[in-house]
Amino acid sequence: MSEAVPQAAPAEARRASRGPRRQRVPVALLVPALLGLAFLTLPLAGLLIRAPWSTMPQRLAEPEVLEALRLSVFTATAATVLCLVFGVPLAWLLARVDFRGKGLVRALVTVPLVLPPVVGGVALLLVFGRNGLVGGWLDEAFGVSLPFTTAGVVAAMAFVAMPFLVVSVEGALRGADARYEEAAATLGAGRWTVFTRVTLPLVAPGIAAGAVLSWARALGEFGATITFAGNFPGRTQTMPLAVYLALETDLEAAIVLSLILLAVSVTVLACLRDRWTAAP
Amino acid sequence: MKTAPVAAAAALLALAACGSVDDSMGDGEVDGTVTVFAAASLTESFERIGEDFEDANPGVEVEFSFAGSSSLAAQINQGAPADVFASAAPADMDTVVEAGNAEGPEVFARNQLVIAVPEGNPDGVAALADLTDPGLKVALCAEEVPCGAASQTALDAAGVELTPVTYETDVKATLAKLTLGEVDAALVYRTDVAADGVEAVEFPESAEAVNDYVLAVVGGAPNPAAAEAFAAYVRSDEALAVLTAAGFQAP
Amino acid sequence: MTRLLDARLVAERGAFGLDLPLRVGAGETVALLGPNGAGKTTALRSLAGLHALSEGHVTLAGRDLDRPGRVWVAPERRGIGVVFQDYLLFPHLTALDNVAFGPRRRGLGRARARQLAADWLARVGLAELASRRPRELSGGQAQRVALARALAVEPTLLLLDEPLAALDARTRLDTRAELHRHLERHEGAAVLVTHDPVDALVLADRLVVVEDGAVVQEGDAETVTARPRTDYVARLVGLNLYRGRAEGHSVRLDDGTVLTAADAIDGEAFAAFPPSAVALHADRPEGSPRNVWEARVAGVHRHGDNLRVQLDGPLRAASDVTPGAAAQLGLVSGMRVWAAVKAAEIRAYPA
Numbered sequence: 022m023s024e025a026v027p028q029a030a031p032a033e034a035r036r037a038s039r040g041p042r043r044q045r046v047p048v049a050l051l052v053p054a055l056l057g058l059a060f061l062t063l064p065l066a067g068l069l070i071r072a073p074w075s076t077m078p079q080r081l082a083e084p085e086v087l088e089a090l091r092l093s094v095f096t097a098t099a100a101t102v103l104c105l106v107f108g109v110p111l112a113w114l115l116a117r118v119d120f121r122g123k124g125l126v127r128a129l130v131t132v133p134l135v136l137p138p139v140v141g142g143v144a145l146l147l148v149f150g151r152n153g154l155v156g157g158w159l160d161e162a163f164g165v166s167l168p169f170t171t172a173g174v175v176a177a178m179a180f181v182a183m184p185f186l187v188v189s190v191e192g193a194l195r196g197a198d199a200r201y202e203e204a205a206a207t208l209g210a211g212r213w214t215v216f217t218r219v220t221l222p223l224v225a226p227g228i229a230a231g232a233v234l235s236w237a238r239a240l241g242e243f244g245a246t247i248t249f250a251g252n253f254p255g256r257t258q259t260m261p262l263a264v265y266l267a268l269e270t271d272l273e274a275a276i277v278l279s280l281i282l283l284a285v286s287v288t289v290l291a292c293l294r295d296r297w298t299a300a301p
Numbered sequence: 302m303k304t305a306p307v308a309a310a311a312a313l314l315a316l317a318a319c320g321s322v323d324d325s326m327g328d329g330e331v332d333g334t335v336t337v338f339a340a341a342s343l344t345e346s347f348e349r350i351g352e353d354f355e356d357a358n359p360g361v362e363v364e365f366s367f368a369g370s371s372s373l374a375a376q377i378n379q380g381a382p383a384d385v386f387a388s389a390a391p392a393d394m395d396t397v398v399e400a401g402n403a404e405g406p407e408v409f410a411r412n413q414l415v416i417a418v419p420e421g422n423p424d425g426v427a428a429l430a431d432l433t434d435p436g437l438k439v440a441l442c443a444e445e446v447p448c449g450a451a452s453q454t455a456l457d458a459a460g461v462e463l464t465p466v467t468y469e470t471d472v473k474a475t476l477a478k479l480t481l482g483e484v485d486a487a488l489v490y491r492t493d494v495a496a497d498g499v500e501a502v503e504f505p506e507s508a509e510a511v512n513d514y515v516l517a518v519v520g521g522a523p524n525p526a527a528a529e530a531f532a533a534y535v536r537s538d539e540a541l542a543v544l545t546a547a548g549f550q551a552p
Numbered sequence: 553m554t555r556l557l558d559a560r561l562v563a564e565r566g567a568f569g570l571d572l573p574l575r576v577g578a579g580e581t582v583a584l585l586g587p588n589g590a591g592k593t594t595a596l597r598s599l600a601g602l603h604a605l606s607e608g609h610v611t612l613a614g615r616d617l618d619r620p621g622r623v624w625v626a627p628e629r630r631g632i633g634v635v636f637q638d639y640l641l642f643p644h645l646t647a648l649d650n651v652a653f654g655p656r657r658r659g660l661g662r663a664r665a666r667q668l669a670a671d672w673l674a675r676v677g678l679a680e681l682a683s684r685r686p687r688e689l690s691g692g693q694a695q696r697v698a699l700a701r702a703l704a705v706e707p708t709l710l711l712l713d714e715p716l717a718a719l720d721a722r723t724r725l726d727t728r729a730e731l732h733r734h735l736e737r738h739e740g741a742a743v744l745v746t747h748d749p750v751d752a753l754v755l756a757d758r759l760v761v762v763e764d765g766a767v768v769q770e771g772d773a774e775t776v777t778a779r780p781r782t783d784y785v786a787r788l789v790g791l792n793l794y795r796g797r798a799e800g801h802s803v804r805l806d807d808g809t810v811l812t813a814a815d816a817i818d819g820e821a822f823a824a825f826p827p828s829a830v831a832l833h834a835d836r837p838e839g840s841p842r843n844v845w846e847a848r849v850a851g852v853h854r855h856g857d858n859l860r861v862q863l864d865g866p867l868r869a870a871s872d873v874t875p876g877a878a879a880q881l882g883l884v885s886g887m888r889v890w891a892a893v894k895a896a897e898i899r900a901y902p903a
Contacts, residue, residue, distance in 0.1 A: 143481070152482040168483050169438070169466040203602050204640040206627040208705060209657035218653075222644040251467025251478065252443060258468075265470055269371045269445040 065283065072280055073273040080277045085254060085263070090281060093260040096171060097239035100178035101186075104235045107179075108186035109228060113216070115187070116194035127191075134184045141180055142248025149176065149249075173250035174257050178239035185238055186231035193227020194220070233290055240286050332360035335527035336382060338373040339365055340389030340514070342412070342472060342492060346547045347387065350540045354531055361527050369471060370394075370447065377402055377519060384528035387516045387535070390447035394515045406517035409535050410549040412490045413511055414448070414455055415501035417479050422500060424485050429459040429504050432486055440478040440487040443468035448475070451510035452488040458509035492548035514549070554578040556741040557709055560608035561598045563591075570594050570765040571608075576709070576741035583744045583756030587784055591765040592745040596711050599743065600634050601627035613708050628657070633707030637714040639698035641686035647673060647697045648682035654705035672700040676730070692723040699734060710735075710742040716751055728754055749788040753777070761785050779901045780824060791824045792869045795903055798823075803900050809866050811893075812842040813900035820903040827860060829897035830871035833890040834881055842895040849887050852878070859883070863891060 073080070080086065115127055133141055149156040149167045159165045167173040197220070205219040206212075221228070243261040250257040252266070260282040267275035339347050344367045351363035366373070366383070370393040377383050378400045386403060388394040394406045418426050424437060432439050441463070442449030449468065456463055465484075469475040472489050479487045480499060490512065494501040516535055518528040534540055541551055557576040563569070570591040576582045584592045597603035599610060601617065610618040612632070617625040633654075641650050651669035652662075660668065673679050676696040686694055695715060702710060715731060716724050732755055735742055746752050752759050753773045761769040761776065761784070769781045780786040786793035796805035798821035803811045811823050831837070837844060847865030854860070859878045861871045871891060873883075881889065 143477075146481050146483060150481060150483050198640070200636065201640055201642060203600075203627070204634065204636055205642070205653070206602070207600050207630075207632060207634040208654035208701065209628045210653070211626075211628050214657065219642060222642070225644070247470060247474065248477075251440070252469060253465070253467050262470075266443050266445040266468075269369070269443075269470075272375070 068276050068279055068283075071273075072276050076273075077277065080274065081281065086278065086281065088255050089258055089260050089263040089278070090285065092171070092174075092255065092258065093240055093282065094285065096174045096178055096259060097236050097242075099175045100182055100239040101232050101236045103175060103179040104183045104186040104239075105228070105232060108183050108231070108235075109190055109221075112187045112190035112194060113220070116191045117199070130187050131184050133181050138181055138242065138244025138246075139248050142177060142245035145177060145180060145245065145249040149173075168249060169251045169253065169257060171250075171256055174246050174259060177245040177249040178242045181242055181245050182235035182238040185234040186228075189227050189231030189234060190224060193224035193230075196227070197223045229293070233293060237286060237290060240282065331358055331524075331527040331530045333524045333527055334362045334364055335384045335524050335531050336364045336366070337385045337387065337531065338377060338381070338383040338519075339367055339385075339387040340370045340373070341367050342389050342490060343367070343387055343514070345495075346492075346544050346549070349543050350535060353539060353543070354534045357534070358527075358530065361530070363531065382523050383519045384522040384524050385516065385531055386519050387514065389512065389514055390450075391513050391515050392447075394517060397519075398517070402520050403517040404520065406515040407536070408513045408552040409516045410514040410541075410544045411511050411552055412492055412514065412549055413503075414451055414488055414507040415491045415494055415503055417476060417487045417489045417494050417499050418485070418502055419479065419482070420498045420500050422502065426486055426502055429456060429461045429463075429506060432463055433461060437486060438484040439463060439465040440467050440469055440475045440484040441465040442472055442475050442488070443470055446471055447512060448472040448488070448490060451512055454510040455488070455504075455506045459504075459506040490548070495548065511550075513552070556613050557599075557743070558609075558611045559599065561595045561610070562605055562607035563594055563598055563603060564606050568765050570598075572760075572762060572765070572767060574599075574743070574760065576743060578741060579739055580758065581735045581738075581742040581744060581756045582758045582760055583746055583752035584760050584762055585746060585749065585752045585788070586762035588747060590762045592747075592762055593713060595762070596634075596713050596743065596745050599709065600632050600711055601625060601630050630709075631705070631707055632709045632711060633702030633705050635695075635698045635702045635710070635712045635715050638718055639686075639694045641689075641694055641697055641701070643686050646683050646685055647678065647689065647693075650686070650697055651701045651704050654701060658705060669700075669704060672704045673697070676700045676734070690723070691719050692727045695719065695727055696730065699731065703734065703738070706740075708740045710738055710740060712742065712744045714746055714748075715744065716748070717746070731755060778899065779822065781822060781903070786824065791826055792830070794823045794867070796821060796823060798900055798902075801895065801900075803898075805867075807866060809845070811898055811900075812895040813898040814896050815900040817900055817902060821900050822903050823898055823900045825893055825898045827855075827870040827872040828858075829893050830863075830869060831892045832861065832871055832873055832877070832881060832883075833892060836890050837892050843893040843898065845891055847889055847891045849883055849885055849889060851885055852883055863889075865891075867891075 111130065115123065115130070136144070146153060146168060148154050149159070151157065151160060151166060151168065156167060167176055201219050201223060202215045205215045210218060241261055243265060246257070246259060247262055252258050252262050260278060264275050264278045264282070267278055337347065337351070347365060351365060355361055355363055370388040370390050373386065374388065374393040374396050377386055377397050386394065386397060394403070397403045398406060416426055416429070416432070418424065426432065441452050444450055444453055448471070467478065469478065472493055475487045476489045476493050476499070478484045491501055516532055518525065518532050522528040545551065554577060555575055556578045557574065559574045561570055561572040561574060568591065572591065572595050574582070574595070584595060586592050594603060598605050598618070604624065605618050605620050607620055609616060612630070616623040617630055642653065645653065648666060648669050651672050652665040655665035655668050656662065670679065670682060673682050676699060678693060678696055678700070681689065681693060689697060716728055719727055728751065735755055744752070744755055756773070758772055759770065759776045760767055761782070763782060763784055769776055769785055776785060777789040780789055780791055780793050783793060794803070794805050794811065796803045798817045798819060800816045800818070801812050803813055803821055803823040805811065813823055845866055847863040847867065850862040850864045852859055852861050855872060858872045858874055861873060861883060863869045863871055869891065
């Protein structure tokens with residue numbers, strides 16, 4: 022079924038790589054690919070079919086909805102920034118520095134991926150809660166308390182999203198040729214300059230991909246948020262929490278909220294992706 | 302019983318189970334599996350009641366699915382193969398009855414709100430009004446869920462305006478905030494205050510927001526005979542003793 | 553000539569060790585020539601500060617850069633420019649910004665660094681490609697940008713790691729000439745690593761032949777090509793090379809064969825002659841040749857316009873014959889022939 026694509030002349034190949042290629046795809050790949058696509062998109066179709074389109078405009082205009090949306094976008098973005106600030110150096114450490122127990126550290130980094138988010142939220146409470154290891158001290162020394170605050174939402178989101186960033190950036194760093202860093206050193210760049218002027222630009226696509234994943238994960242975050250930060254409209258009630266509560270009383274409202282969340286995230290991700298992949 | 306139109310999936314499942322249903326109805330004995338959808342707050346009591354029922358009726362196996370009443374109601378209306386539905390809120394049962402998936406629900410237990418505080422009541426909370434102290438962090442259930450609706454009713458009855466730090470998605474989560482020490486008080490059901498380190502403060506306005514637990518056999522139940530038997534057993538004195546021991550009140 | 557670089561490069565790397573003394577004068581270009589794995593690149597990295605010495609030293613213009621246990625200067629503070637084998641131009645920067653990278657790090661302002669970079673690009677003939685990214689450059693262009701980038705920091709020592717290896721034959725020819733021009737103009741010292749003898753002969757003032765981490769021969773191009781001292785060098789320069797003991801014009805090889813050479817010396821000696829000096833005959837030749845032996849043809853392949861014949865026998869040797877001569881002899885692998893070399897064609901020199 023499959024056919025080798027004949028070697029094209031360079032100009033032709035360049036043209037072909039831009040547009041869709043006429044190419045026979047093996048059935049053995051096509052069928053599972055389409056099934057996978059259907060599996061991923063049919064639930065979305067389900068939401069679209071059940072959506073109460075006639076009342077949509079009124080529902081969209083409800084202040085609670087906009088408030089939750091604003092809070093979600095703000096907290097997810099703040100969490101992504103937090104992930105970048107701490108995750109990129111952590112990824113660099115894992116990719117570029119040899120130290121004992123690195124395998125263990127790498128495994129620990131991925132803990133939030135496998136930990137049920139609700140458990141993650143409880144764990145955060147045990148550390149940053151009022152009686153927690155760090156939280157008690159923060160409260161006494163600075164009067165700062167994370168639970169039930171917007172900062173708490175950001176912390177919960179960053180906790181679950183950071184592994185995505187670290188894993189993608191570490192992968193990008195490992196894939197990047199470290200000899201560029203050597204070349205920069207011979208040109209007089211110190212380690213920090215090498216990192217900012219050479220390493221970061223080289224792995225920018227990986228960082229962008231990690232940030233996108235982190236943002237998406239943070240935006241959809243529910244379990245750790247409700248457990249660690251609670252649910253209070255305007256302060257800690259993000260879209261997923263609003264969706265969950267709406268499900269209790271009004272399926273249609275829940276569908277509307279979900280669709281808004283989906284539309285916003287898909288739009289943002291699509292725009293960012295185009296932008297980032299346009300750069301080298 | 303099977304007068305109401307049922308969802309396609311449930312009908313198919315019922316058809317598939319037809320043979321055994323007819324057999325069991327023929328000789329008047331119950332056997333097979335009875336699937337009970339019950340509100341999460343019933344978990345401990347119903348597991349106990351289920352064991353007792355199995356002891357009393359060898360050949361029957363009780364399977365539970367515990368979740369929020371509204372989720373369970375939605376599942377039943379989408380055709381989930383339930384025999385019995387025990388709801389913590391009459392409103393959720395109503396959606397099932399309105400959809401024609403059950404009839405004649407009966408109240409089998411009642412639950413009442415209390416103020417849950419840490420053991421020893423360190424802040425000296427005695428009434429709902431005490432919760433408005435700005436230095437006190439309070440967790441409530443969200444209004445969308447039954448315990449939240451009940452809390453609001455009680456607060457309205459007491460004329461107390463209360464701003465909690467969080468509106469939790471269910472009563473267990475609300476209590477968890479207290480047991481984790483993140484809040485100083487929480488409005489929860491009396492049955493929930495069984496955990497260590499928590500004590501209940503009763504308040505009179507709770508009478509305005511008594512929560513009825515209702516139960517019905519699901520139309521198109523895969524095992525109607527066993528379903529009827531289990532529903533009857535829940536209303537027995539033995540079952541009531543289990544329920545009251547857990548903090549429920551008799552209907 | 554001022555001596556700029558004085559080094560003894562000792563490094564342990566896996567199974568083999570490197571121990572290489574190296575001195576380079578101002579304006580001088582030295583080629584480290586050797587087979588793959590000889591330690592050339594390790595030597596270069598040690599000079600650049602990308603690999604720490606285990607012993608020895610690197611002293612550049614009187615300043616110690618590396619003395620194990622005492623001095624270590626990081627690569628960014630060495631004032632050494634490097635042209636890497638595959639150039640390693642930063643893919644996210646334009647050609648201009650690649651060249652301006654070094655000057656910027658030396659504290660020049662953005663505008664001045666770019667001006668300097670533009671000058672350097674003009675000097676390597678790429679002024680009009682300043683705004684291109686590395687992936688939009690051909691191999692030869694990228695090589696020149698890499699050279700401009702390394703020279704733009706005005707290095708006291710310029711290191712070139714196989715600078716032409718990644719280029720195709722045609723580009724290589726042009727780029728080699730261009731590189732030669734820049735190396736001649738460079739006032740500092742330059743060390744070139746290559747396994748291509750032509751690069752070494754054209755670009756370098758002096759050759760240092762490295763095998764298995766040690767220097768096996770050193771000298772100017774003429775000496776090294778005329779008097780190879782190892783099989784590797786002999787192969788590179790295309791000579792048949794033998795070692796033995798000389799008494800006058802006779803050189804007795806280890807296997808007992810005696811060659812008669814043009815030079816008269818005594819003691820341990822090398823004897824060398826080009827393949828073109830080896831004549832092949834179907835029958836034992838009569839007359840003047842002093843060196844005649846019977847050999848077996850081990851293989852025949854094209855070599856330029858001629859055929860190169862590998863001979864087994866008492867003497868392993870290569871012989872170049874014209875296609876016409878080969879046809880006349882009916883050369884095939886395994887056949888026996890007579891080989892003859894005139895004494896005047898064999899050079900003997902002390903080992």
